[in-house]
Amino acid sequence: MSEPLLSVRHLSTEFxxxxxxxxxxxxxxxxxxxxxxxxxxxxxxGCGKTTTxxxxxxxxxxNGRIVNGQVKFNGKDLLALSEPEMRGYRWKxxxxxxxxxxxxxxxxxxxxxQIREAILLHDLMDRDAAEKRVGELLEMVGIARTxxxxxxxxxxGGMRQRAMIAMALACSPDLLxxxxxxxxLDVMIQAQVLELLRDIQKALxxxxxxxxxxxxxxxxxxxSVVVMYGGKVAEYGTADHIYNHASHPYxxxxxxxxxxxxxxxxxxxxxxxxxxxxxxxxxxxxxxPRCNVKVKECETVNPKLITISEGHYAAxxxxxxxxxxxx
Amino acid sequence: MHNLTxxxxxxxxxxxxxxxxxxxxxxxxxxxxxxxLTPYHPTDVIRDANGIGMTFAPPSAHxxxxxxxxxxxxxxxxxxxxxxxxxxxxLAGFIAMFVGSLxxxxxxxxxxxxxxxxxxxxxVLLVIPDLPLMLVLVATLRQMQLNVSPLVIIILVIGLLYxxxxxxxxxSQVLTIKERQFVARARAIGAGNAxxxxxxxxxxxxxxxxxxxxxxxxxxxxxxxxxxFLGLGDPTKPSWGTMLNFAxxxxxxxxxxxxxxxxxxxxxxxxxxxxxxxxxxxEEMLNPRLTTHHLEGDENMISIAAGxxxx
Numbered sequence: 274m275s276e277p278l279l280s281v282r283h284l285s286t287e288f289x290x291x292x293x294x295x296x297x298x299x300x301x302x303x304x305x306x307x308x309x310x311x312x313x314x315x316x317x318x319g320c321g322k323t324t325t326x327x328x329x330x331x332x333x334x335x336n337g338r339i340v341n342g343q344v345k346f347n348g349k350d351l352l353a354l355s356e357p358e359m360r361g362y363r364w365k366x367x368x369x370x371x372x373x374x375x376x377x378x379x380x381x382x383x384x385x386x387q388i389r390e391a392i393l394l395h396d397l398m399d400r401d402a403a404e405k406r407v408g409e410l411l412e413m414v415g416i417a418r419t420x421x422x423x424x425x426x427x428x429x430g431g432m433r434q435r436a437m438i439a440m441a442l443a444c445s446p447d448l449l450x451x452x453x454x455x456x457x458l459d460v461m462i463q464a465q466v467l468e469l470l471r472d473i474q475k476a477l478x479x480x481x482x483x484x485x486x487x488x489x490x491x492x493x494x495x496x497s498v499v500v501m502y503g504g505k506v507a508e509y510g511t512a513d514h515i516y517n518h519a520s521h522p523y524x525x526x527x528x529x530x531x532x533x534x535x536x537x538x539x540x541x542x543x544x545x546x547x548x549x550x551x552x553x554x555x556x557x558x559x560x561x562p563r564c565n566v567k568v569k570e571c572e573t574v575n576p577k578l579i580t581i582s583e584g585h586y587a588a589x590x591x592x593x594x595x596x597x598x599x600x
Numbered sequence: 601m602h603n604l605t606x607x608x609x610x611x612x613x614x615x616x617x618x619x620x621x622x623x624x625x626x627x628x629x630x631x632x633x634x635x636x637l638t639p640y641h642p643t644d645v646i647r648d649a650n651g652i653g654m655t656f657a658p659p660s661a662h663x664x665x666x667x668x669x670x671x672x673x674x675x676x677x678x679x680x681x682x683x684x685x686x687x688x689x690x691l692a693g694f695i696a697m698f699v700g701s702l703x704x705x706x707x708x709x710x711x712x713x714x715x716x717x718x719x720x721x722x723x724v725l726l727v728i729p730d731l732p733l734m735l736v737l738v739a740t741l742r743q744m745q746l747n748v749s750p751l752v753i754i755i756l757v758i759g760l761l762y763x764x765x766x767x768x769x770x771x772s773q774v775l776t777i778k779e780r781q782f783v784a785r786a787r788a789i790g791a792g793n794a795x796x797x798x799x800x801x802x803x804x805x806x807x808x809x810x811x812x813x814x815x816x817x818x819x820x821x822x823x824x825x826x827x828x829f830l831g832l833g834d835p836t837k838p839s840w841g842t843m844l845n846f847a848x849x850x851x852x853x854x855x856x857x858x859x860x861x862x863x864x865x866x867x868x869x870x871x872x873x874x875x876x877x878x879x880x881x882x883e884e885m886l887n888p889r890l891t892t893h894h895l896e897g898d899e900n901m902i903s904i905a906a907g908x909x910x911x
Contacts, residue, residue: 360791363787364788369785371781376781377781377785378785379786382799390799391789394789
């Protein structure tokens with residue numbers, strides 16, 4: 274296989290809470306994104322999906338810091354860059370579509386100006402060329418050029434999300450993070466936005482990291498999947514591995530809690546309990562208090578990521594295989 | 601320009617705001633066109649047929665507001681005094697807003713120790729009683745023979761002391777705005793601090809700054825009047841406060857010369873009332889959180905609806 278575009282190794286991030294407690298938001302997160310590939314990050318709310326993206330882009334809030342790990346983009350270690358150097362990477366190399374586009378757009382700035390902002394910031398072209406590019410980008414996401422001078426409140430929710438996508442493409446990045454791009458949109462618009470993302474990815478050969486709750490979407494569009502739980506990678510593999518050969522009990526139960534169209538009368542399965550509080554993590558495996566197949570070891574020993582088969586990893590004591598040695 | 605017309609259309613509907621604007625505008629016009637509006641120069645002494653100065657003459661054909669203790673026309677003094685009072689008020693107000701905004705934005709945006717330092721400075725200034733402090737400062741600075749006009753001293757002292765509440769207000773707004781997601785987005789597109797403050801924070805707090813400037817100007821005019829009344833004004837360039845000071849020093853009250861001390865007092869009220877009305881209305885109009893719901897109509901809409909109902 275070719276060199277990964279983005280490779281994340283042993284990434285650990287902490288937040289200092291106001292009371293002085295430390296929330297270990299990410300621990301030992303590893304995954305690779307290859308050029309043109311779509312990778313899904315799935316897991317419950319608060320399991321560290323967004324924190325992963327923000328750590329990679331180095332956009333953590335002031336109380337968060339990366340304590341360990343390595344993030345390589347095209348072989349370059351992003352965590353070693355100075356802040357001005359990092360600014361050059363943002364948007365030009367990797368762009369992000371934020372969760373909830375209505376908040377990510379400045380309400381008092383014309384949409385076109387906001388799309389142009391990134392192009393001008395990176396000095397990619399002069400004003401006239403940038404203006405032309407804004408028109409092209411808007412048309413690419415199915416918005417009429419003439420609406421460039423409108424304000425975000427004059428756009429519908431779906432249009433705003435599409436405008437966000439246009440903005441993300443403004444500097445032709447190689448990698449696109451999509452942080453729950455379809456939350457707060459109705460089902461029709463969700464489908465449109467996903468369709469658009471997929472078309473654009475095909476047309477431009479982008480690598481996409483898709484953060485979502487929706488396992489259906491992941492199955493449809495992702496090449497590989499990272500299942501996260503409590504700030505750790507629970508299972509990581511190709512879509513086929515995850516859906517057809519789920520090894521981690523969390524993945525299995527997550528899949529089981531998905532409604533089955535063939536048996537509509539069944540009650541939905543759920544996973545009892547709540548995700549762990551990051552300031553107060555359980556000993557051993559972070560999932561063990563909710564796990565239905567736990568063994569004694571789970572309560573004391575934190576499981577390592579184990580290679581189950583080529584490209585399929587899980588962090589569970591019940592899985593058999595070699596301990597993974599990430600390069 | 602589209603925004604300005606829309607602004608004017610909303611503004612026109614607000615009677616109090618219009619009144620405030622009118623009060624300020626008339627005072628400004630009077631100050632600008634002072635020579636055209638006054639029959640005498642403010643230092644001219646009006647003399648009767650025998651060449652004797654008409655002191656404390658009541659309002660008459662000679663002057664619409666009578667004369668002062670030296671026989672000068674009070675109306676002329678009042679109109680020329682507007683130049684001084686408004687200049688001091690506007691300049692000091694702008695300085696205060698500039699310093700306050702700078703401190704507020706810096707403290708709010710950067711947070712941490714910068715915030716702590718700037719806010720402690722603000723606290724210290726906030727707890728010292730301002731009038732005694734200013735009296736001492738102005739008096740001391742004037743003693744130092746600095747070769748600057750006493751008006752410049754007053755402008756600087758007011759401007760550099762009256763920014764504290766503005767700084768706190770702006771800081772709190774910046775604190776909420778910088779947490780908004782579009783600021784995170786701006787950072788994600790690779791923007792630096794200067795760009796974020798200029799393009800994303802400043803436009804959002806500009807309405808607040810504008811409304812607050814108008815209110816600060818009114819405070820500055822009042823404070824200047826107070827200082828001048830206490831005798832710290834520039835006697836060669838009399839403001840309204842200086843006029844009041846003269847009136848009381850030269851027994852206008854015991855002489856029953858109300859035309860000498862009432863007009864400057866009322867002029868001060870005129871302008872500061874104008875500023876307060878305009879400032880409040882601007883704040884209301886420009887602050888999205890204070891605007892009414894878009895489904896609420898004005899009185900006209902409601903009466904039309906009621907009229908249709910009774911048909």
